[in-house]
Amino acid sequence: MAKPANTTWDYFSYLDKLPEEQREILRRSEDYIEREIAPYAADAWSAAEFPFEVIEKFKELDTIGYHYPTASGRPAYGSLFTGFLQLQLARTDASLAVFNGVHTGLGMGSIYYGGSEEQVARLMPDLLSYDKIACFALTEPEGGSDVAGGMRTTAKRTGDSWTLNGAKRWIGNGTFADYIVVYARDVDDDNIKAFVVEKGTPGLTTTKIEHKIALRSVQNADVELVDVVVPESMRLQRIESWRDVAHQVLSRTRQGVGWLAVGVASRAYELARDYATQREQFGKPIGSYQLIQDKLFTMLGNVTVMLGNVVRLAELTDAGQATDAQAALVKGVNTARLRETVALGRDLFGGNGIVSSYGIGRAFDDAEALYSFEGTREMNALIVGKDVTGLSAFL
Structure with missing residues (x-):
């Protein structure tokens, strides 16, 4: 059955902003992801297990260095190119994209932007090669949105070491x-500081969170720290307060979630469009009905707006002009539009939409996690509200 003449999700050709050399890397990356990484996605999601074999695939994909050119020796292609790399993986599977984003963004980003030159030189090589995997421990059982002011995990310095306690x-x-x-609160100066805790450190316990309905192959954990001793050499030297955390790490990773949202939404749109041209009811493809075409219009419109948001934010970032509030706006708006997009797609699939192998059901569930983490819509709204009014609505 013939497909529409214009089948691309990049309806305004934003990819054309990149030079041909970078577009060729993205084409090779997309081929590799679809061939070598995508086959792990559905079964891992259904089983709520992480496919550890895929780490070797990420090593072979070999795109992580573009995110940190000064540490890897790769060309400094910029935020627009690395954003499309994130989007590309999310189009295949949000869970695997989040695994990689936590490692390359939150974990490595904390070390790269928060560590001293010596710490970056010492810790980054093993992370760039995936020989070691990083994660980011900020949220607490009793503190998500209010973790900045209500952080209960503490750090106490004694000589050349720190003792961490909390969850x-x-x-x-x-x-x-x-x-x-x-991330922990220094009991002496009441400021937030960051520590790299190695797996197996005495007093450190990690427990998998079970029964998730979203990002099921991401291994989220409860982390308990009981008198965990960390040397001063593993305290990230350039993070001395919450302001450093928000500006150095979170504003960048919020941009990343904006790109992930476009990836999931664009795949949902493509799945729905293809299904609409193939699924027949009442003797013809459902895509020939006005109500179905209206759903596709809204889905593609959302993807196009979302992509425009992250593209412009990437340009501002590379020009040194992006603000934390702009990142908050993009994260909040893009994940809200993602929610609508995947809901329309699941609706279009009818009963088949709840079968994970069709893909749209996974996207529907995973959107709920992207909507919530890296700042809820409400918290991002307050960040933007303070920026545009000059008045803080935070308690």
């Missing part, structure tokens, strides 16, 4: 990460 929750990769970047 973290929803820590992606937490069950198996080699390096857990733990």
Whole structure:
């Protein structure tokens, strides 16, 4: 059955903003992901297990260095190119994209932007090669949105070491990460600091969170720290307060979630469009009915707006002009539009939409996690609201 003449999700050709050399890398990456990584996605999601074999595939994919050119020796292609790399993986599977995003963004980003030159030189090589996996421990059982002011995990310095006590929750990769970047409140100066805790450190316990309905192959963990001793050499030297955490790490990773949202939404649109041209009811493809075409219009419109948001934010970032509030706006708006897009897609599939092998059901569930983490819509709204009014609505 013939497909529409214009089948692309990149309806305004934003990819054309990249030079041909970078587009060719993306084409090769897309082919490899579809061939070598995508086959792991559905079964791992259904089983709620992480496919550890895929780490070798990420090594072979070999795109991580573009995110940190000064540490890897790769060309500095910029935020637009690395954003499309994130989007590409999310189009295949949100869970595997989040695993990689936690490692390359939250975990490595904390070390790269928060560590001293010596720490970056010492810790980054094994992370760039995937020989060690990183994660990011900020959220707490009693503190998600209010973790900045209500952080209960503490750090006490004694000589050349620190003792950490507390608990973290929803820590992606937490069950198996080699390096857990733990954020804790210094009991002496009341400021937030960051520590790289190695797997197997006495007093460190990680427990998998079960029964999730979203990002099921991501291994989120409850992390408990009981008198965990960390040397000063593993305290990230450039993180001395919450402001450093928000500006150095979170504003960048919120951009990443914006790109992941476009990836999931664009795949949902493609799945729905293809299904509409193939599925027949009442003697003709359902795509020939007005109500179905209206759903596709809204889905593609959302994808196009979302992509425009992250593309422009990437351009501002590379120009050194992006703000934390702009990142918050993009994260909040894109994940809200993602929610609508996957809901329309699941609706279009009818009963088949709840079968994970069709893909749209996974996207529907996974959108709920992207909508919530890296700042809920409400918290991002307050960040933007303060920026545009000059008035803080935070308690």
